Amino acid sequence: MALGIASDTTVWLRSQGLEIVLLILGAILFSRFATFIRDRVTNKIDAGFRSSDALVRTEAAKHRHALAQVLTWVVLTIVYVLVGMEVLRRLGFQVTGLVAPAAVLGAALGFGAQRIVQDILAGFFLITERQYGFGDVVSISVTGSAELAEGTVEDVTLRITTLRNADGEVITVPNGQIVKVTNLSKDWARAAIDVPVAASADITRINEILHQVGADAYRDRRLEPLLLDEPSVMGVEDLTVDQMNIRMVARTLPGKQFEVSRELRVRVAAALRREGISETSTS
Numbered sequence: 001m002a003l004g005i006a007s008d009t010t011v012w013l014r015s016q017g018l019e020i021v022l023l024i025l026g027a028i029l030f031s032r033f034a035t036f037i038r039d040r041v042t043n044k045i046d047a048g049f050r051s052s053d054a055l056v057r058t059e060a061a062k063h064r065h066a067l068a069q070v071l072t073w074v075v076l077t078i079v080y081v082l083v084g085m086e087v088l089r090r091l092g093f094q095v096t097g098l099v100a101p102a103a104v105l106g107a108a109l110g111f112g113a114q115r116i117v118q119d120i121l122a123g124f125f126l127i128t129e130r131q132y133g134f135g136d137v138v139s140i141s142v143t144g145s146a147e148l149a150e151g152t153v154e155d156v157t158l159r160i161t162t163l164r165n166a167d168g169e170v171i172t173v174p175n176g177q178i179v180k181v182t183n184l185s186k187d188w189a190r191a192a193i194d195v196p197v198a199a200s201a202d203i204t205r206i207n208e209i210l211h212q213v214g215a216d217a218y219r220d221r222r223l224e225p226l227l228l229d230e231p232s233v234m235g236v237e238d239l240t241v242d243q244m245n246i247r248m249v250a251r252t253l254p255g256k257q258f259e260v261s262r263e264l265r266v267r268v269a270a271a272l273r274r275e276g277i278s279e280t281s282t283s
Contacts, residue, residue, distance in 0.1 A: 016090040027083040031076055038072040070127055070158055116159065118176035123158035126175055132156070132183050137255045138163070139182040140173055149173050185254030188228055191261040194237055194245040195268055201277060203246070207233050209275060210248050213267045217250075223263060226256045231264065
């Protein structure tokens with residue numbers, strides 16, 4: 001009797017047992033291979049971005065980066081489910097007999113996991129509609145939170161969006177709780193500064209100075225790669241009894257508007273000081 005049991009066990013280990021081990025090893029190796037391919041693709045995209053500070057990701061590159069991560073996650077999930085079913089079948093479970101319990105379990109999970117389904121659906125539309133991608137600077141309004149989630153997108157999956165803010169903190173936002181997204185780095189950005197001066201100042205002269213500052217900035221070897229065209233003066237934006245604000249704008253590469261704004265403020269302040277015109281403040 002014991003010899004028969006031992007013989008049956010040996011036969012099972014050499015057949016179904018060996019197949020189970022091979023299935024699990026195959027799933028692990030496929031997971032490593034898929035992750036390797038994904039990392040190669042994303043690293044190749046990242047290499048172009050990191051080669052120069054003036055280079056900014058194109059919308060297609062952002063989309064490919066997010067798509068590579070999502071496709072890898074979907075493929076691995078399907079492979080794990082199929083391998084799990086094959087392992088159960090070789091362990092003696094009737095997979096067809098699990099259909100009814102699985103339906104009941106699925107219904108129960110459906111009621112308890114509505115938010116997860118909502119996150120996945122929202123993530124699907126976020127990616128397919130290219131609302132934002134890896135490397136974008138965004139401001140996100142989240143349900144139930146008065147504070148905006150602001151930062152650079154570091155990861156986008158079907159369920160969550162991961163940001164890193166200016167303080168280096170990582171913010172994780174479930175896609176289903178996103179109410180509104182403000183993309184600050186899609187296609188191009190705009191740097192806008194308001195120059196407040198006394199209401200009695202010579203507007204014509206100030207406009208000439210600001211135009212000259214914009215022309216000099218566009219010819220500057222350090223700033224010119226960040227600018228899409230020469231900064232322009234929009235004119236008086238606001239006027240009070242003792243002060244007026246003159247707006248100056250510049251189209252920049254995505255995500256570079258803050259750097260350009262800071263540089264233009266310094267140049268405007270220096271130019272006005274040389275002309276003996278006082279600034280009340282700079283916004």
